[in-house]
Amino acid sequence: xxxxxxxxxxxxxHSTTNILYVMYRTLEYLRGISDSDVRxxxxxxxxxxxxxxxxxxxxIDRKRLSKRTGITADRLLGFAHQCTLMEVSGMERELQxxxxxxxxxxxxxxxxxxxxxxxxxxDAVGLAGAPSRSDVQYWISQATALxxxxxxxxxxxxxxxx
Numbered sequence: 001x002x003x004x005x006x007x008x009x010x011x012x013x014h015s016t017t018n019i020l021y022v023m024y025r026t027l028e029y030l031r032g033i034s035d036s037d038v039r040x041x042x043x044x045x046x047x048x049x050x051x052x053x054x055x056x057x058x059x060i061d062r063k064r065l066s067k068r069t070g071i072t073a074d075r076l077l078g079f080a081h082q083c084t085l086m087e088v089s090g091m092e093r094e095l096q097x098x099x100x101x102x103x104x105x106x107x108x109x110x111x112x113x114x115x116x117x118x119x120x121x122x123d124a125v126g127l128a129g130a131p132s133r134s135d136v137q138y139w140i141s142q143a144t145a146l147x148x149x150x151x152x153x154x155x156x157x158x159x160x161x162x
Contacts, residue, residue: 024048030082031099040069053083058150073152080149081105088142090135097124106147114140 027038029049044065046052056062057080062073084106085095101120103109114137122130 024050025086027052029086030079033079037069037071037075040071044068049083049086053080053087053148056080056083057148059152077149077152078104084146084149085109087146088139090131091139094121094125094131097121100124106143106149109140110143110147112140 025048027033027041027047027049030052041047041052044055046055055065056076059073062076062080065071065076066073081104085098085104086092088109091098098109098121101117103112114133117140118130118133118136121136124130
């Protein structure tokens with residue numbers, strides 16, 4: 001569902017060209033996204049999950065994109081959270097299982113105990129297929145660095161005295 005895109009550049013004072021391959025995931029990779037959502041996001045110039053992440057990190061940007069696409073800001077926030085989890089290095093294979101455990105955001109991932117999460121993964125996929133404890137610890141450590149999503153301000157009720 002993703003595609004590798006070569007990024008070329010001359011590097012480190014050498015005359016050779018270095019090619020770095022970056023994996024871009026298409027919007028269809030997002031759980032719960034509709035064909036209509038994909039069309040509207042693409043019409044707004046967003047073709048990949050990385051682009052969506054950067055266009056929905058801030059609440060003000062989600063509101064702007066919501067007005068432009070007709071997709072609610074809350075729905076865009078949910079997509080943004082999915083995109084950040086996709087950025088965690090090495091977690092792609094276990095992402096569906098992680099979500100089944102109720103881990104939907106970086107905040108959720110950050111709150112996990114590495115030992116307990118590793119144990120749950122081993123129970124779910126079998127010890128032979130489970131990631132190592134150090135991989136799980138690494139995922140949790142990445143959750144702090146990669147958590148760039150600005151959460152909406154809590155709304156408070158206005159009390160009117162009559």
